[in-house]
Amino acid sequence: MAAINAIIIGAGPSGIAMGHKMKHELGFEDFTIYEKLDGVGGTWRTNTYPGCGCDVHSHLYSFSFNLNPNWSKQLAEQAEILQYIEDTVDKFDLRKHVHASVECLGAKWDVQNKHWAVTFRDLTTDIVFTRTATMLISAVGGISAPRDVTFPGMETFNGPIFHTARWDHSVSYKDKNIAVIGNGCSAVQVIPAIAKDAKSVKQYARSPQWYHERPNRHFSNFEKWSFRWVPFLMRLHRWNIFWSIDKQSYTYRGTDAGVKQRLKEEEEARQYIYTKAPEKYHNLLVPDFELGCKRKIADPEYLDSLNRDNVELIPEGLQRITEDGIISTSGRDDKFDIIVTATGFKVSQFLTPMDVIGANGSTLEQQWKENRGAQAYLGTFVHNFPNMAILFGPNTFPANNSALYACEVQVDYTARALVKPLLRSRAETIEVKESVENRTTNDIQLRLRNSVFSGRCTNWYIGEFGRNAASWPGLAIEFWIATLTPDRDAFIMKGGSKLxxxxxxxxxxxxxxxxxxxxxxxxxxxxxxxxxxxxxxxxxxx
Structure with a gap:
């Protein structure tokens, strides 16, 4: 058998976790991580807008192999998270495996030679080149490609227009009139942050969200000392956070007990909104859809900011953009110096925009269109694409739990189901069976139909053909159980050594x-x- 090597696409949290697994737990170092950004960190390097932070507790949003006793507060902000990722890369000697500023254009499975031919573009030199690998691991993540929107007249606007994920720090927003389009997590984080210095901030939001309190106190020096030196305290704290979040997922199920609990939590969220926001916005802010239909938002003082004289919520879409402002769908004309689009990411378009070609010559994009949306066996393996794994793939997103946890679960599963068998010469190629992939995907979709994820709202879970390609239908711990032991009968394994x-x-x-x-x-x-x-x-x- 030829020497085994691996290519990992993406140096965000999942790519780093995969690199750590290979290097430090499997003793395998013949891998390269390619990253289109100028360094590691993924979404935490991309998103640098004012107010950017995490809505999952810091001790849970951490690598299990590198817990951090020194988090400054319960919910860390972007700069601290990025520094933690940088420190992790250096601590585990992974930086020499990373090639930054190199974009993956696509990959093709070579049937005859049983390897992947992966095409890249060096963003520094603009040189296009190809590398081959036994294994291809996609770690591009679901929050990597901003969802750009276009409006009539956009090109005529005289001021700067930029997405929150492409924040232009050369532009001063002090004493400026700013429009923010959108009302997801990035929008509600950026508005209170810039409102302190802007002349005015007007938000265009066509639909409401469910909000809940976001306590975010700083850890004391004693707490940090205890996390560092008291055995198992940090892991126990981490588990308590995990389970307190995970058990909330019961409310998203269509059972009598789940519905009863959900209605209770909806009322609590409704009262929270009434308490914080001005009365004139109450009817605009409280949703008529089920809690959980959209990912609920931990309020980063957004509702408080609506009480400011220089902040206004406009419950409309855009008709067009003019040279000096925006005309809303009702014909309202407002003047702006800066327009910020907080329109999220192409979450359900996995591996965007790479062109990945499988064993039968079909592209992954075409195969998924034929299946009415992205799908993968346990979110990781796709038939017709041997020796390839997708981290944070279709239907792996935990309801409100840590995405980093879900990524690490998939990393462990990928190691057991793909990497170890190849390293041990059990097979030369490993591919999930099409029937298994289809059967398990259908089961997931049936379970999602009886949950709030199929509720009366428009969300980023739903793809082009109306199928939820993002959400995991159960508890996060159930995903761990489902991936704990690979089912050998689910895979086609070819080649390998009898020894x-x-x-x-x-x-x-x-x-x-x-x-x-x-x-x-x-x-x-x-x-x-x-x-x-x-x-x-x-x-x-x-």
Whole structure:
């Protein structure tokens, strides 16, 4: 068999977690991480707009292999998260595996040579080149490609227009009239941040959101000391946060108990909005759809900011953009110096805009269109695309839990189902069965129909053909259980060595123990009545 190597696309949290898994847990270093940005961090390097932060508790939004006792507060902001990721890369010696400012244009599976040919463009030199790899791991994430919108007259506007993910820090917003288009997480974070210095901020929001309180106190020095030195305290704290969030997902199910709890939480959120926001906005802010239909927002003092004289909520869309402002759908004409689009990301368009071609010559985009949307077995493996895994793929997004947790679960699963079998010569190619992928995807979609994710709202979960390609229908811990042990019958495994068990044992124990173990295995295989022993061994060495 040819030497095994891997290409990882993306140096965000999931790409870093995959690199750590390969290097430090599997002892495999023949991998390269390509990143289109000028450094690591992914979405936390892309998004630098004022007020940018995380709505998941810091101790949960952390790598399990690098817990951080020094988080400054419960919900960290962008700069601190990015620094934590940079420190993790250096701590685990991963930076030398990263090639930054290199964009992946696409990849094609070479059937004859059993490897991926991946095409890149060096964004510094503009040179296009190709590299080959046994394994292709997509770690591009769901929040990597901004969802750009176009409006009539956009090109005529005399001032700057930019997306929150492309914040122009050369533009001063002090004493300026600013329009913010959108009302998702980025919009409600940026508005209170810029309102303090702007002359006016007017938000165009066509639909409401559910908001809840966002307590965000700083950790004391004693707490940081305790997290560092008291055994298991930080992991216990992390688990408590995880479970308190995860059990909320019960309210998203269509059971009697779930509906009862959801209605209770909706009333709490409704009262929170009434308490914080001006009365004139109450009817505009409170949704008529189910809590959870859209990802609920931890309020970053957005509702408080609506009480400011220089902040206004306009519950309309845009008719057109003029040279000096915006005309809304009702004909209202407002003048602006800056227009900010907070329109989110192409979350359901995975691997955008790469052109990935599978074993039968079809592109991943075309295959997914034929299936009415993106799909993958347990969010990770797609038929017709051997030796490829997608991190944070279709239907893996936890309701309100940590995306980083979901990524690490997939990293572990990818290691067990793909990387280990290839390294141990169990197979040359591994591909999920089409029937398994379709069956499990249909099951997920059926479960989602009975949840709030199919409620009466427009959300980013739903793709072009009306199918939810983002949400995981259960608890986050259920996703971990589903991926804990790979189902060997779900995969087509070709090639490999008949001696893969011996090689696996050698890698597991090494040295003299490996020799003794291999001798025992060889003796057992040729002995009589070894069927049960072999079955046990196969299950342990997957």
């Amino acid at each position: 893969w068990r011996l090689k696996s044992l050698w890698k597991t124990f090494g040295g003299s123990w490996g020799i003794l173990g291999m001798a025992c295995v060889a003796a057992a295989i040729h002995a009589r009545n070894t069927r049960d022993f072999s079955a046990i061994l196969r299950s342990k060495l997957w």
